[in-house]
Amino acid sequence: MRDIVLFLFIAIVLAMGFKRPFLWVLLYIYVDIVSPQLIGWGFIRSLHLSLVAFIAAFVGYVLLDSKEGSRFTITQAIMAALLVWCGYTTIGAAFQEFAWAKWDWVWKSIFFAAFLPLTLRTRLRLEAALVVFVLSIGANAITGGIKTVFGGGGYGQLVLLVQMDSGLYEGSIMSTAAIATIPLIFFLARRGTIFPSHWTVWTFAVALIAACMLIPIGTGARTGLVCIAVFFVLLLRQVKYRFLMAGLGGVLFFAALPFLPAEYTQRMETIAGFRSDESASTRLEVWRWTVDYAKANPTGGGFDAYRGNSFTYEIPEIEGEGNNRRITYREVTDQARAYHSSYFEVLGEQGWLGLFLWLSLQGLGLYQMERIRRREGPKRADRDIAMFDMATALQHAQIIFLVGALFVGIAFQSFVFILLAFQAALWSQWRRLRHGFKLSPAAQKLADARREAMA
Structure with missing residues (x-):
């Protein structure tokens, strides 16, 4: 059925x-x-x-x-260059079978993201794409949130729509994506025109945000907790009474502690004591290995080059309590461990040029959104408040992703490139609005009417 x-x-x-x-x-x-x-x-x-x-x-x-209003942006050009470079490194990859398996979905992610802004030539289309994007991630968030509430969570145990451990169905990746989606939910609830702001829309939005916040708890992903902290810091950027909001956030955090599963709080405590945590120590060793590998192989090793790593290190173990504590060191040997960081993932697989292209995409997106924010800010009499809020939401979503990406290998996940495509489309529309790129009379009339409705 x-x-x-x-x-x-x-x-x-x-x-x-x-x-x-x-x-x-x-x-x-x-x-x-x-x-x-x-x-x-x-x-x-x-x-x-x-x-x-x-x-x-x-x-x-x-x-x-129709192609009217479609324009090729510098973001799309960088995406195209990254796609070509990824193809080149895949041809000479160290692990051909695994590299071509990853290439099979990476090229579609990058190609579609480079193509997408051409289709998002109007604000209505961009908003429609945002709605589908948010609801698609929300489908997983709602499922995971409900299961978490009823005790179906746990590290490596929370089953979303599909029982698998890759892509958006992997705990840390889904936690990052869920929290990064929250600014977009706020924007659609506040400024959306497909589903105009209404108490029913806000009720669903608040419930969806709650579901997204529950994902890091249900998955036990430490990355999710870091992303939640970043989200609240960014939220202070938007509110008028920052100290009051910060105080309320602190109260809510401590009020929620007694209701959190013991397994979750214990796992979060390892963030502070990462040096004695084998998982965190392994990541540090992988990152050191990746830097050394990139020095020896400036063009990278192609997709899944991490399979060639091997290292031995010592981690401290504390025995006893108080003055009777004794620290011993246990030797650990590991190999073929994943990067657990998007930045090192790109460096190890695509080398220094690939990392430059990837970081250029991220930096350009942040810059363009900030440029729109400044031009459409509160001090401008002719500001477009909807464009300001959309740029803010996309920028905050990207910042949350970039912080989460420090600890998760999600550099080539499609939802990341779709976010960048949304930014490119908004930038193109803003340039057309402010720099004289003309629309047809019918399209201009519709744009003016929508701008008046949002005022």
């Missing part, structure tokens, strides 16, 4: 796309994030839904959709 419902939904959207080709773009975002072919149990698993949606989105734009 589940397979039939999923198949019918996708088939209906595909059929509707012949009249509105942009729906195929939204369909691909949904399929890429949720992976409905993995949710079913029967025939739907044999269908290549991601490939079908990908081809439909691209061909639909090329053959059926």
Whole structure:
């Protein structure tokens, strides 16, 4: 039954796309994030839904959709350069079989992200894509949040829509994505026009935010706790009474402590004592190995180059309590350990040039959003408040991702590149608004009407 419902939904959207080709773009975002072919149990698993949606989105734009307002940005150019470089390093990868397996999904993530801004040529389309993006991640967040409330969580135990441990279905990755999505939820609840601000919209938004906040607890991911802290710091940037909000946040934190699972609080305590935690110590050793590897191999080792690492180190172990404590050191030998950091992931796999391109994408996105924020800030009489809030939401989502990426290897995950694509689309629209790129009379009339409605 589940397979039939999923198949019918996708088939209906595909059929509707012949009249509105942009729906195929939204369909691909949904399929890429949720992976409905993995949710079913029967025939739907044999269908290549991601490939079908990908081809439909691209061909639909090329053959059926209007190109008015579409512009190629510098962000897309850097994405294209990164894609070419990743292809080059894959050809000479140290572990060919694993490298080509990762390339199979990485190239689609980067290519679609470079293509996506061309289709998001109006504010309505960008908002629609944001809605689908948020609800797609929310599908996992709601499932995980409900299971966490009813005691179904635990490190490595929380099962989301699909029982697997990769992509968005991996605990640390999902925790980072869930918290990074919260600023976008706030924006859609406050400034959305597809679902205008209303008490029903805010009720769902608050519930979805709560579900996202529960994901780090349900997964036991330490990265999620760090992302929550970053989110609250960024929230202080937006509110008027910062000290009051900071105080309320502290009260809520301590009030919630008694209700947190003991397993979760114990795992969070290892953040402070990371030197005696084998998992954290292993990460530090992997990072040292990666830097040395990049020095010896400036172009990187291709995807999954970490499989070649091997190292031995000592971790301290404390025995006894108080004055009777005794510290001993245990030798640990490990090999083929993942990077557990997006920055070292890119460095080890794509070398220094790949890291430069990847960091350029991130830095450019932060700069462009800040540029929009400053131009559309409160001191401007002719400000576009909706554009200001969208730029703020996208920038905050990216900052949360960048902090979470310090501890999780998610450099090439599709949701990251989709965020960058949203930023490129917003930048293009803002440039058109402020620098004289003309729309057709009908499109300009619609844009003016929407701007007046948001004022």
